[in-house]
Amino acid sequence: MASILVEICAGTHCVMMGSMNIIDAVHSLEEVRAQGPDACEIQVRAIPCMGLCREQSNGPFVRVDGELIGQAESESVMAAIMKRCGGGREQP
Numbered sequence: 001m002a003s004i005l006v007e008i009c010a011g012t013h014c015v016m017m018g019s020m021n022i023i024d025a026v027h028s029l030e031e032v033r034a035q036g037p038d039a040c041e042i043q044v045r046a047i048p049c050m051g052l053c054r055e056q057s058n059g060p061f062v063r064v065d066g067e068l069i070g071q072a073e074s075e076s077v078m079a080a081i082m083k084r085c086g087g088g089r090e091q092p
């Protein structure tokens with residue numbers, strides 16, 4: 001079973017930009033994925049400020065298995081997770 005680490009910045013800037021909504025969305029996905037045939041383990045971590053907000057203003061910042069996503073939204077984070085979970089398989 002694939003294991004995916006999702007790190008969501010919970011620093012002040014990113015929270016103001018909506019990172020808590022992303023945490024809620026990923027937790028919802030986690031429950032759905034755990035029941036599906038392609039189940040993969042999703043580890044969600046709220047992490048402290050990564051320092052990126054000092055240089056860039058395009059938060060909130062999320063890392064999915066190390067891939068940094070700026071201006072993260074639930075949809076873009078979900079897409080990155082599904083790609084790794086096998087949910088983004090291309091049709092033949």
Ligand code: FES
Nearest residue numbers: 009011014049053
């Ligand atoms: S608060 Fe998220 S990078 Fe600083």
